[in-house]
Amino acid sequence: MGQSLAYRVERHALAAPFRISGYVFEASDLVVVELTDGTHRGRGEGGGVYYLGDEAPQMIEQLEANRVAIEACESREELRQILPPGGARNAVDCAMWELEASRQNVPAYKLAGFDALKPLVTTFTLGADEPEIMAEGARNYVGARAIKIKLTGSLELDVARVRAVREARPDVWIGVDANQGYGIQDLNALIQAMDRLKVSLIEQPLRRGAEADLDRFNSAIPLAADESALSLDDVAGLVGRFQVVNIKLDKCGGLTEALLIAKEARRLGLGVMVGNMVGTSLAMAPAFILGQLCEIVDLDGPTFLKEDRVPGVEYGDGRIWCPDEVWGTPSTVFAA
Known part of the structure; x- marks a missing residue:
């Protein structure tokens, strides 16, 4: 059964500039895909992968170049052969789920095999800034149970940032995200400092391509692969180097492959985490389904936007909840 493809680019301003290692973000350009068969509709949102040059213009180019194949596509598995991993396939894949x-x-x-969903404790992220500003941000996350701190690769400053947040919030789970900012020569010092500050996870300390540096490396804190784990093909290479894989639908190309990654990671003895690029609730909803399988959930993207979609996901008591009407429910059937 075929479907027609439509798409648009939406620019969503951030409430404030967001800084990580090597980047400052002020807005998020999102590609929204709609598939219709005349009676039913499916929607998906792709934010792409900025560090791979997978951004809105490239996503649109992929969609248009493959329009005929997408409109004739009969299954999400077939879609995995049409489009490569990335934001364009994520948007189409999620639209196919909803359709x-x-x-x-x-x-x-229910199509994903769940009888019901449960609210999930999610991290709330602090962009890299001066330590006192980050401490104030941590205090402002009043209900947060888990906080993720962005690092920049400057060890002394990064330790000061984490120390300030830990002193402000001694009660929360803390993870840090280096976004490829460190080299292997500084990793032991980072781990020792983070261990003293009761940090529970270090995400992507080394650059993508330097995974072999972690062979026979023992860390007192679990290391999570983010940029080192783009798609299902990368998972096997994480064993013996990382302890956790951060699955993002924009990286792997949608909920279909994300569920395959979670299954394979578990088979290989890896922990599973769900993350997100900055997006609206339309992107969080399918990731929320994946989050039901994950030990660590990082789905706070809409909190960075000036304005989210309505209806949207809900945050409260340190948790995220996705009401049925946000995405993936029969309520999207067109009126006759």
């Missing part, structure tokens, strides 16, 4: 859910008159999470 199928509408056709079958069931929520998308």
Whole structure:
């Protein structure tokens, strides 16, 4: 059964500039895909992967170049052969999930094998800034149970940042994200300092391509692969180097592959985390389904935006909840 493809680019301003290692973000350009068969509709949102040059213009180019194949595509597995991993395939894949859910008159999470969903504790992220500013930001996350801190690769300053947040919030789980900012020569010093500050996770300390530097490396804190784990093909190479894989739908190309990654990671003895690029609730909803399988959840993207979609995901008591009406429910059937 075929479908027609439509897409648009939306620019969503951030409430404040957001800084990580090597980048400062002020807005997020998102590609929204809609698939329709005349009766039913499916929607998906792709933010792309900025560090791979996978941004809105490249996503649109992929969609248009493959329009005929996408409109004739009969399954999400077939889509994995049409488009490469990345934001364009994520948007189409998620639209196909919602379209199928509408056709079958069931929520998308039931198609994924879940009888029901539960609220999830999520991290709330602090962009890299002066330590006192980050401490104030941590205090402002009043209900947070988990906080993720962005680092920049400057060891002394990064330790000061984490110390300030830990002193401000001695009660929360803390993870740090280096976004490829460190080299192997500084990793032991980073781990020792983070261990003293009761940090529970270090995400992507080394650059993508330097994974072999972690062979036979023992860390007192679990290391999570983010940039080092783009798609299903990368998972096997994480064993013996990382302890956790951070799955993002924009990296791997949608919920279909994300679920495959989670299954394979578990088989190989890796922990599973779900993350996100900065996006709206339309992107969080399918990731929320994946989050049901994850030990660590980082789905705070809409909190950085000046304005989210309505209806949207809900945050409270340190948790994220996705109401049925946000995405993937039969309510998206067109009126006759």
